[in-house]
Amino acid sequence: MTLHIYTSLRRIDKIYQQEKHGSKMAFLDGNPPERLCMPIVNHIESLGGEVRLNSRIKKIELNEDGTVKSFLLNNGNKIEGDAYVVATPVDIFKLLLPEDWREISYFKKLEKLVGVPVINVHIWFDRKLKNTYDHLLFSRSPLLSVYADMSVTCKEYYNPYQSMLELVFAPAEEWIACSDSEIIDATMKELAKLFPDEISADQSKAKVVKYHIVKTPRSVYKTVPNCEPCRPLQRSPIQGFYLAGDYTKQKYLASMEGAVLSGKLCAQSIVQDYELLRTLGQRKLTGASIH
Template sequence: MKLMVPKAWAGLPYFDKLKGLQGVPVINIHIWFDRKLTTVDHLLFSRSPLLSVYADMSTTCREYADPNRSMLELVFAPAHEWIGKSDEDIMEATMKELERLFPTEIAADGSKAAVRKYSIVKTPLSVYTASTGRQAYRPTQRSPISNFYLAGDYTFQRYLASMEGAIFSGKLVTEAIVEDVNLGKRPETLKKIAEGEKPAALAAA
C-alpha cells in the first residue's frame, strides 16, 4: 500500500503515517519427504530460533493428505539475515534445524528421511513489525478520500497483523461503508453496492 499511494495523497497525515509501519521479511519452506514423520501431527509453534512455526501438511491439511509420506511446511523467521541467501543455503540451515527437532527421523546429511523435493518462497515485505507503539500508525478503514476505504491486517483494529485481523478489518470496512451510505456521506455508487448491486467490474465478470 505504501508503494501505491498516489503522489497527490502522499502528504495527507492519514497516508503519511503508513511510514511508521515496516514489513518484516519471511521465508516459507515446503519439504516433501519419502516417508511419514511420526513425531508431529499438528501445527507447532516451535522453540527453534529459525523455524518459528510448522506443520505436517500431509496430516493437517486435506489437500496434501498422504498416509505414507510427510510434507512439512515451515515458516523461517526472523529472516533478515537469510532473505538474500540462496535456496541451497536456506535449505541447508533448515535441515540442520530439522535434525535438532526430529532427532530420530531426520539427519541433515539425508541418511534418514530423504527429501523428495522442496520449494522456498521468499516474502521480503510480510506483516509489519509489531514493535511498541505501532498501533498509532495503523490507518483506519475509513480514509479521508470520499470513495476510498482500506481493509487488511495492517489497518486499525484490535488484533495484530494476522488472519483474524484481516477478517476483522473486512467486517469494519463493511460497517464503515454502510454507515457512511446511511448518513448520506458517500457517493451514489457506494450506496448501490451497499444495497446489493454488483460493481460494474464484477457484474461484467
Template sequence: IPAPLNGVVAILRNNDMLTWPEKIRFGIGLIPAMLQGQEYVEKMDRYTFSEWLKKQNVPPRVEKEVFIAMSKALNFIGPEEISSTVILTALNRFLQEKNGSKMAFLDGSPTERLCQPLVDYITKGGGEVQLNTPIKEFLLNDDGQVSGFLIRGLNGAEDRVITADAYVSAMPVDPLKTMLPKPWQQMEYFQKLNGLEGVPVINLHLWFDRKLTDIDHLLFSRSPLLSVYADMSNTCREYANPDRSMLELVLAPAKDWINKSDQEIIAATMAELEKLFPHHFKGNSPAKLLKSHVVKTPRSVYKATSGRQDCRPSQVTPIANFFLTGDYTMQRYLASMEGAVLSGKLTAQAITKASSANASTHLESHANLQPTTPKPAKNAATV
C-alpha cells in the same frame, strides 16, 4: 473446562517448560493486564516484550522457553523487537475467549478452498474479479476525491480507467505508500503510514519419504531459525498420507535469509529438522527429502514493533470515497490473516454507513480540501 480456566489449568499442569517460581512470577506480572484490561495492554505498546518482562521482574528463562516461539509465531520477529501489546493481546484472547487458542487448517489448496469460493461469492452477487489488472495511479477530482483507478495496459493494450462510487485499497502498506497521490502525502493520516512496514517471511514445503510425526496440530518451535510448522499429511485432507510427511514450515526471523538461495535455506532448515527429529535423520537409514518448495515474501504483515499502534490508520480516510483495508489498519487481531479479514468487514461497514441516506461525512484534509458529502454507493472498486 471453559475459558479462562482451561488455559490456567494447562499452564499449571505443565512443569516441563517452567518451574513453579517462574510461573508465579509471570502470573504476578500479568496482574495489571488482568485488572486494567485492554487499556493497559494498549499503553504497553511503548515497550518491546523483552522490556516488559524485565519491567515486571519476570525471570529471563520464561522468555527463552515460551515467548521466543510465541513472538515468532505472531509476527515473525523475536521478543526483543515485538511490541508487548501484541503478545499481551494474544494472551488476553487465549484467556478470555472460549476458542481463542483453537487452531484450524484448510482441507486443501488455498487457491481452491479459499480464493475460488471468494470469487464465486463475489460474482454470484453481481460483482466482478479482474486478474492481471495492475493499478498505475489513483486519479483525483479537483476536490481531492478519487475519480477512478488508472489501470496499466498489459501486452500492448492501452491503459484504462475503472470508476466506482467507492474505492478501496486492500494493498499491503508498503506498495500503498508508493502510490499515494502527492496531495495526500501531506496529510497527517497518510504520513503516519511511514511508520509501518511489512516484515519478511519465508515458507517452506518439504516432502519426505516417511512419516516424521503423527501430531495433527500446529507446532511451535524454539529453534532460532524456525517458527511454526505442521505436518500437512496429518492436518490437511488433500495432503493426507499415512506413510509420508509433508511439512510446511515458517522460517523466521527471515531478514538475514530473504536474499539467500533456496538451496541455502533448505540446507539450514534440514539441519534444524535433524535436531527436532533426531531419530529420523540419524542412523543407517535417515529420512530423505523427496521434493521441496520455498516461498519468499519480502514484505508480509506489518512489523509490529513497539510504538506501531499510533501509526495504524482507521479504515475511514480523510478522502470521502476512499477507504483502506488490511491487517495494518486498526482492528483487534493485529498483524494476522484474521486481522486482515476483520479489517475487510470493518471497511464494508464503513462504506455502508457512509453511503446510507442519512449518513453524511464531513472530512477536511490537511491539504485544505473542501469538505465533501458522499453519495449513496452502488459499487466499490477494490485494488
C-alpha cells in the same frame, strides 16, 4: 500452496480471557485459490458483483479537490466509482500513495508500518515422520517459528507413508537473499535438532524427495514499539476513499482473521457513508461542484 492456519494465538494471554473460541485452530483443507478465494468470488458474483483478476492498481488518479477520480489499472483500464477501497499490503499502498496525500498525518503515519521478510519452506520426505502431530507446532528452533506435517493435518495432502512439512522460516532478514539450497540446508540443520532420531542434516536418515521455497520479502508489518497508533482506520480523511487489510485498525495483529475483520469494518464505514457517497456521486454526474 501456503500454510493457512486460522490461529488466534498471537495475543494468547488476552485472547484466552476475552474470546470464546480463542484457542481454536484449523487448517484450510486444500489450496487457498480453490477453497478460500473461489467461494468468495462465487458469493460476490451471485449478488451481481464482478471480480477481475490480474488487474492491479497502477495509479490512484485524483480530482482537483484531492478526492479520487479513478483507479488506473496496469492493463490501461480506468475504474471509476462512488467509493474506492485499497486492500493491498501496506508496503504496496505506500508505493501507490498520491503525492498530494503524503503529508496528511493519516497517511504519513504509515511510514512506521513496514513489512518483514518471511520464507515459507515445503519439504517432502521419503518416509512418515513419527514425531509430528495433527496440529500446528511452535518450534524451539530460532529459525523455524511454526510448522506442521501437512500429510497429517490436511485431508487433501493426506499421505500415510510420507510426511510433508510446511514451515515458516523467520526471522528471515538475513536469509531472504540466500539461495534455495542454502535455505534448505539451514532448515535441515534445524530439523535435525527437532527430530534427532529421524532427521539428519546430511540426509543419512529421512531423505528429501523434493522441496519448494516461497520468499515473501515484505510480509505482515513488523510490530515495533509505538506502531499501534499508526494503524489507520478504514475510513480515510479523503471522502469516498477507504483502506482495508490486516494492518488497518482492528483488534488483532496482522493475521487472516484480522484481515477479515478489517474488511467488515471497511464495509460498515461505507454503509454508514452511503448517503454522502450517493450525493457526491450524483453531483459528479450532474457536473455540480463538490465541497
